[in-house]
Amino acid sequence: MRPAAVEVHGLRRSEGRRRLLDGLELRVSVGARLLLVSRPEESVSILLRVLAGLVRPSAGTVLLAGLSRADDSAAGWARRVTYLAPGAGIYSWLSPNEALDLAGRLAGYDRAERRRRIEAATEHFRLGSGVDRPISRGGAALGQKTSLAAAMLTEPEVLLLDEPLRSVEPLERARLLRLLGARTTILLASRLPASDAGLMNQVALLRDGRLALHAPVADLERAGLPPSMRGIEALADLRAAGLPAAAPG
Amino acid sequence: MRRFATLVGLALRELWLSYRLMTILAALVAAALPVALLPQLPALTLAGAPLERPACFAAGLAGALALVAGIAAGTLSGERGRGTLAWLAVRAVPRTTVLLAWFGAFALVLALGLAASVALAASSLDDAQVASRPTALIAVSGAVGAAGLAATASGLLVGTLLRPIAAVLVTLVLVGGTLLVAALGPPGWSPLPAAGLAVLAGFGDAARPIADAARASGTALAVAAGLLLLASARLERIDL
Numbered sequence A: 001m002r003p004a005a006v007e008v009h010g011l012r013r014s015e016g017r018r019r020l021l022d023g024l025e026l027r028v029s030v031g032a033r034l035l036l037v038s039r040p041e042e043s044v045s046i047l048l049r050v051l052a053g054l055v056r057p058s059a060g061t062v063l064l065a066g067l068s069r070a071d072d073s074a075a076g077w078a079r080r081v082t083y084l085a086p087g088a089g090i091y092s093w094l095s096p097n098e099a100l101d102l103a104g105r106l107a108g109y110d111r112a113e114r115r116r117r118i119e120a121a122t123e124h125f126r127l128g129s130g131v132d133r134p135i136s137r138g139g140a141a142l143g144q145k146t147s148l149a150a151a152m153l154t155e156p157e158v159l160l161l162d163e164p165l166r167s168v169e170p171l172e173r174a175r176l177l178r179l180l181g182a183r184t185t186i187l188l189a190s191r192l193p194a195s196d197a198g199l200m201n202q203v204a205l206l207r208d209g210r211l212a213l214h215a216p217v218a219d220l221e222r223a224g225l226p227p228s229m230r231g232i233e234a235l236a237d238l239r240a241a242g243l244p245a246a247a248p249g
Numbered sequence B: 001m002r003r004f005a006t007l008v009g010l011a012l013r014e015l016w017l018s019y020r021l022m023t024i025l026a027a028l029v030a031a032a033l034p035v036a037l038l039p040q041l042p043a044l045t046l047a048g049a050p051l052e053r054p055a056c057f058a059a060g061l062a063g064a065l066a067l068v069a070g071i072a073a074g075t076l077s078g079e080r081g082r083g084t085l086a087w088l089a090v091r092a093v094p095r096t097t098v099l100l101a102w103f104g105a106f107a108l109v110l111a112l113g114l115a116a117s118v119a120l121a122a123s124s125l126d127d128a129q130v131a132s133r134p135t136a137l138i139a140v141s142g143a144v145g146a147a148g149l150a151a152t153a154s155g156l157l158v159g160t161l162l163r164p165i166a167a168v169l170v171t172l173v174l175v176g177g178t179l180l181v182a183a184l185g186p187p188g189w190s191p192l193p194a195a196g197l198a199v200l201a202g203f204g205d206a207a208r209p210i211a212d213a214a215r216a217s218g219t220a221l222a223v224a225a226g227l228l229l230l231a232s233a234r235l236e237r238i239d240l
Helices: A042-051 A096-106 A111-124 A128-132 A135-152 A170-179 A193-199 A218-222 A229-240 B002-017 B020-037 B053-082 B084-089 B095-122 B134-161 B164-184 B192-201 B209-237
Strands: A004-015 A018-029 A033-039 A059-064 A081-084 A158-162 A185-189 A202-207 A210-216
Touching: A004 A042, A004 A185, A018 A042, A018 A059, A018 A185, A018 A202, A018 A210, A033 A042, A033 A193, A033 A229, A042 A059, A042 A081, A042 A158, A042 A185, A042 A202, A081 A135, A096 A111, A096 A128, A096 A135, A096 B002, A111 A135, A128 A135, A170 A193, A193 A229, A202 A229, A210 A218, A210 A229, A218 A229, B002 B020, B002 B095, B020 B053, B020 B095, B053 B084, B053 B095, B053 B134, B053 B164, B053 B192, B084 B095, B095 B134, B095 B209, B134 B164, B134 B192, B134 B209, B164 B192, B192 B209
Parallel strands: A033 A185, A033 A202, A081 A158, A158 A185
Antiparallel strands: A004 A018, A004 A059, A202 A210
C-alpha cells in the first residue's frame, strides 16, 4: 500500500441541523488525483475547508502530508499543503506579479528565489502580458489563474481544489489542471464531475457525510457508467449491492 | 517579524486604495477645524455651561475616533467575507498575526492623523493653555491616542462577531456613545479607557493633566490589549 498523503478519521461537522460530515473516514495515497463529489453538495466543500484549517470539525482527526494543521511554520504547512477556494480570494488591486510575490514572501523565500519561482509560474500558467496590471482589470479568470499559480508557487505536496477555475475557458482550464505536478496529491471538489473526471484518476462520493464510494475513475468506464454525478452514484449503489470493489491507487 | 511588516504594508495599501485611509485622516483633521478656523465658537452650552474650545475639540475627536473604530470593524468583517483572510490563513499566516497587522496599520494612521489634528488645534487654543504646558498637551494627546487604540480594538472585536454593515453600525453606536460621554459628560463620569478625552475637554482647568493623562493612557492600553486578546480568541475559532 502506498503511503497516505491525506488521512481523515471520524470527521464530523454539521451546519445547523444538517450533518455534512458524519464520522468520515478517508485515506488518499501519495500522488492520487481524487475527484470528490457529494450529496449534499456542500459536504465536499466543507471537507476541503476542514482539511485546509479554515473550518473546525466538531470531531475527528486530520493528517495532511504527515502534518497536523497545528503546524503553522512557513517551512511546514505553507509549503507542503495548499487550498484553492472557488473565488480568487486575493486583493483585486494586486497585480498577478504582486500576488505571487506576496505568496513567496509569506512562504519565506528570499528575493532571488521568489523571482525565479514567479518567472516560472508566470510562464507555466500563461499569466500573459497583464502581469503588472491589477487583477480586477483582467476579470475573474485572471484572478483564479493567479490564485492557482500562487498556490503552486511552493510546489505543495497536497493540493486542495474547491471548484477551481470555473471562470476560465474549459480547454485552458483542463490544460492548467493537467499542469499540476505528477507528484502532487490532488483533491478536487466538483459539482460538475463530468467536466473533471478526465483529469483525475480516483473518485470518491460522500453521502450524508459518509464515504459511499472510493474507486478508480476507470471503474466507471468498466461498469459502463458515465463520469457524471448519476454515474458515480450508480457505481456506489452497485458496490453497496455487493459487486467487488477495486482498491483505489 | 518580516511577515508582520509585509502584512502591515498590505493593510495600509488596502486602506489607501479604498479611500479609508484618507477618510480617517480627514475625519481627525476635521475634528480640529472648528476650533482652528472659527475665531469665536458659536455660543454652545452643555448642561448650562458654555462649551470651551478644548471640549469642542474633544467632542470632534470622539466622533472621529468612533469613525476609526467603525471602519476597523467593517474592515475586519469584510476581510472575512471576501475570503482574503482565508487566502492568508491557508499560507500558514496565523490569524492573530493578521489581526495585529490590521491593528498596527490603523494605529499608524491614527497616530499620523491625531498628530496633525492636535497640531492644528493647538495653534488656536489659548497661549496660556498650550504654550505654558506643552508637555501636558503631549501627554493628553497620547491619552487620546490610547483611547483611539482601545476604540480600534473594540471595532476589530466587533468585526470578528458581525457582518460588515452590522459591525460598523454597532461599533459606531457603542464606541461613539462611550467616547462622547467621556468628552462631554460631567466630570467623573468618563469611562476610564476614554478618559483621555475628558482630560482634553477640561484641559484649561486641569490641575494635574499629566498624571490624569498617564492614568487614562495606561487604562486605555490595557483595555486595548484585553480587547485584542478577545478578538484573537474569537478569530481563531470562527470559520473562514
